Amino acid sequence: MLEAKSIVKRYAGADRPAVNRLDLHVRRGEFLSIVGRSGSGKSTLLHILASLIKPDSGSILFQGLDICSASEDRRNQLRGRDFAVVFQQHYLLPYLSVLENVLLPFLNGFRTVKQPRLAMARDILERMELGRKENSRPGELSGGEQQRVAIARALVRGASILFADEPTGSLDFATGSSIMRLLHELNADGLTIVMVTHNSEFANSSDRVVRMADGEIS
C-alpha cells in the first residue's frame, strides 16, 4: 500500500541523519508498530510517511505515485483525504466545539459543511462514544476523550491509512488500552495503521513490529 525506498532525512545542523537509507513496505490492512529508543528517528519517519515533511532523498510510492515529488496541491490532498494523523497530544482547537473540531478537515473553504458530512461526523463521534459531547469544548473532556476526538477528526474524511505517533503516550494505562481497543476495531474494519509507540505490550498486540535504531531499521 505504501512503499518507502531509501529514505534519508538529516535535520539542518545535525551531524548524522535522523532517518538513514530506510526501506519500509506498509501492507494494506495491516497494523504496523514502530518502536525504538528515544531519538532513533521514529517520529521523523512517521512524518515523512504521512507526507508532513519531505525527505532529503528517497521515494514513497502510494497508489503508483511518488508522494515525495508530488505537487504541493497533491500533497495537501493526500493529507486531507487519504492520510490521517494522530499525535501524542490531541491538538484540538480549544475554541471550537467537539463537532466543529471533528469537522475541521472540511472547514478549509467557503463552502459550508452539508448534511451527509455532518451525519458522518456524528456517526464517528457516536462510534467513539462521544455522541453526547458534540457541543462540549475540548477542555471539558478527559484525556482519553480528547484523543478519541482527535482520532475522529483524523478519520472524518475517510482516510485509508492512519499514522499515529505515540497516541497513548500521554494517557494512563487504562485509557491507553481503550484507545488501543478502538484502533484494533478500526483496523478490523479495514483501516491500515502505522503506530509509533514506547509501550511494548501495545506494540506486540499489532500485526508487525519494526524496531528502529539510529535512523535505521534494526
Place this chain on the structure above:
Amino acid sequence: MMNIFTISAGYIKAKWMRTLLLAAIFTLGIASMFALYKISNFVADNMERKLISYGANILITPRQETLKISYGGYALGDVTVEEHPINLDAALKAIDAVELRANIAVIAPKMVTMARISGQAAALVGVDWERELQLKAYWEVLGAFPEAGSADILAGAIAARQLGLAPGQVLNIGGREFQLSGVLRPTGSDDDTVLFIPLPVVQDMTGKPGRISFMEVAALCSGCPIEDIVNQLQAALPESEVRALAQIAESRMYSVHFAQNLAFSVSLVILVTACAMLIMSMLSSVAERCKEIGIMRAVGFSRRSVFLVFVSEALGIGAAAGASGYALGQALTAYVLQRLHLAEEANPAFEPAGLSAIILAAALTAGLSAAFPAWRASLVEPAEALVSL
C-alpha cells in the same frame, strides 16, 4: 453554518478581550475620520454659504488707462487718459447672458460723487435700494432702511457723526430735500464714511443719466471657482475691468482647509496605529497558534486556506469596527455640530450607502494589515508545528 469562517469566528469569540481592544481602536480611528470628514465638510459648506452674506466678492469698474509720468526719476503722478463710464442697462443685459448667471446672486450698481452738506464735504454713493440691501444683508440700522424706489437716504456711522445727523432729519443736498431714514451702525468698512442716496439722483447731479461708476457683485461660488465667473463677466464686459475680491474668502477657506487637513492627519495617525496594533497582535497570535496551524496543514489545509483563516479574522474585526465606527462617528458629528450651534441646520442623516462603504473600507484596511501575519502563518509547515519535545 460551518465553513472556514467558523474557525476565525471561534477564535475571535474566545479571545474576546483582544478582539474588543482591536475593534475599539479601529472604531476610534474610523469614527474620528468619519466625524471629522462630515464636520469639516459641513463647516466648509456653511462657510461658503456665509461668505455670500459677507457682501460682494466681485468688483466691476470702468477700464482706466493711466499713464505713469516721470521725469528724471521723479514721479509726476498718474494721468488718467480716458475713462469709459459703464452703461448700466447694457451692462446688465450683458451680464444676463453669461453662462454662470445662475451663480450671480446680486448686482449692485453704484455712482459716486462729492457734495457739500451744510458747508461740509461729503461723499455720496448712489445706489439701488433693493439691490443694495440684498447685498449688504449684514447692515444694521438706527431708524429704518429706505423703501425700495424711495428717495430717502442712509448715512454711514462716521459720516453721520461728522455731519451731526440723526434719523428722521431732512437734508438739503444740491438744492433738493431728502429725508434721512436711518443711520448705519458701524460696519468697519468704507460704508461708514459715506451717505447712500438713490442712484437716479446722483446720475442727475453728475449729468450722466444711465451711467454708473462701478458695480459690486455677489457670486455664489460653492462648487465653482470664482475665477470662472470673473472670466465670463470680463468676456461679457470687455470695456470694463472685472476683479475678484476673494482674498478674505480665500483666507477663511484656507483656514477651514487647514483644519480639515490637520483633523484628517490626526485620524489617519489613529488608524495607522490601529493597523500596527492589529499586525503586532496577529503576529504574536500566529506564533502562539503555530501548532494549530500545523494541525490544519496536517488535515489537508492548503497555504491559501491558512492565509484565509487569519485574514478572515481581521476582516471580521474590521467590519465590526466599521459598523460601530459609523455609529460613533454619527453621534460625534451630531454632538460637535450641536456644540458649534449648527445642529438645527444639519442633523446627520443615516445613509445606508455610507454605512456599507465604511464597513467595506474598514474590513479591507484590517484585511490588508493582516496580510503579512497571515502570510507568515501560511509558511508554517505541517510537521514543524507538531514536534513535541
